[in-house]
Amino acid sequence: MSNLSGKTAIITGASSGFGKGTALAFAKAGCDLILTGFNDEKLHQVVLECEQFGVEVVSYAGDIKDEQTAIKTIDLAMENFGHIDILINNAGIGRTLSIEDTSMSDFDLVMNTNVRGAFAFTKQVVPKMKKTHDGQIIMVSSVTGIKGHSDESAYTCSKFALRGLAQALDRELLDDGIKTCVICPHAGATNFEVGYGRTKAGVKQSGFLTPEDVGQAMVSICSQPKNSRIVEVRLASNNVKY
Numbered sequence: 734m735s736n737l738s739g740k741t742a743i744i745t746g747a748s749s750g751f752g753k754g755t756a757l758a759f760a761k762a763g764c765d766l767i768l769t770g771f772n773d774e775k776l777h778q779v780v781l782e783c784e785q786f787g788v789e790v791v792s793y794a795g796d797i798k799d800e801q802t803a804i805k806t807i808d809l810a811m812e813n814f815g816h817i818d819i820l821i822n823n824a825g826i827g828r829t830l831s832i833e834d835t836s837m838s839d840f841d842l843v844m845n846t847n848v849r850g851a852f853a854f855t856k857q858v859v860p861k862m863k864k865t866h867d868g869q870i871i872m873v874s875s876v877t878g879i880k881g882h883s884d885e886s887a888y889t890c891s892k893f894a895l896r897g898l899a900q901a902l903d904r905e906l907l908d909d910g911i912k913t914c915v916i917c918p919h920a921g922a923t924n925f926e927v928g929y930g931r932t933k934a935g936v937k938q939s940g941f942l943t944p945e946d947v948g949q950a951m952v953s954i955c956s957q958p959k960n961s962r963i964v965e966v967r968l969a970s971n972n973v974k975y
Contacts, residue, residue: 736956738763741814743806745797745854746824748775751873751918754944755821755951760786762952764819767810768792769802789813797824797850798842807857816865819955820858822851822895823873832886840887847891852898859906866910869955872899876919876967892917896965903964912962914954918942919969942970 742759746752748770756768760783768783770776773794783790791813795802810817826846828839851872862868877885878892899915906913920941947968954963 736762737952740818740955741765741767741810741816742819742821742955743767743769743810743817743854743858744821744823745769745806745850747779747792748772751944751947752821752823753779754946754948755823756783756948757786758945758948758952759819759955760784760788760790762956763788765789765814766791767806767813767817769795769797769806770824771796798845800853803850803853803857806854807861811861817858817861818867819869819871820854821871821873821951822854823871824850825873825891827885827888829884830887831884835887840890843887843891844894847888848894848898851895855898855902859909859911862906862911863909868906868911870899870902870906870911870913871951871954872896872913872915874899874915874917876917876969878915879917879967899965907962912957914963914965916947916950916954916966916968918947918950919967941972942968946970 737759742764744752744756747756747768756766756779759766765788766783768776768779776792776794780790780792791809793806793809826843828843855870872895874895875892877889878896881889896915899913902913950966950968957963
């Protein structure tokens with residue numbers, strides 16, 4: 734039996750990058766999935782790939798910044814599975830710009846995508862988890878949420894905020910049987926910031942963390958025994974020295 738067999742997980746930002754890698758890792762581990770993302774076509778392809786592992790997968794394409802996306806995704810999860818065991822707040826966006834070049838619209842986009850979206854999904858899922866006195870919530874922060882990076886002021890704000898949210902929830906929800914973890918990956922070999930400080934060629938040759946690396950780490954977090962929890966993870970590639 735796979736170590737997540739019988740579990741259900743919601744993964745946001747699942748249509749590409751770390752989210753897709755996590756979805757595939759969870760499907761391989763036997764976990765049923767509720768996937769959400771902005772790009773319906775890419776999301777559908779991820780669904781098909783995950784279904785090849787014999788798990789049940791449903792999806793909802795929507796804007797993470799819109800609270801209705803969280804509400805409708807959680808409703809879909811309950812309609813199809815009747816319970817939610819895991820929530821992975823992965824959806825995110827980055828901008829590599831100096832503070833002078835970062836418009837207020839850029840700032841709002843990053844904060845609303847990375848933080849508001851995670852808050853909305855968490856707010857909607859917690860009552861469901863409280864009913865079963867069980868659950869695992871993961872906030873996907875970044876090494877930038879541990880130490881601020883130049884030319885990433887808005888992104889740094891958002892990732893520090895996610896660490897703070899996870900720390901607060903760890904205290905608030907543990908007595909309800911809900912574990913909270915924040916994972917802080919170093920740079921990933923994804924197209925996350927292509928056009929905003931990274932190039933496709935640079936990503937391909939980076940030696941950075943792969944989506945598969947991050948997905949496996951997520952599975953490990955969710956595979957802890959009942960009496961222990963992982964509170965924070967800093968994940969780095971062996972190919973890159975920091």
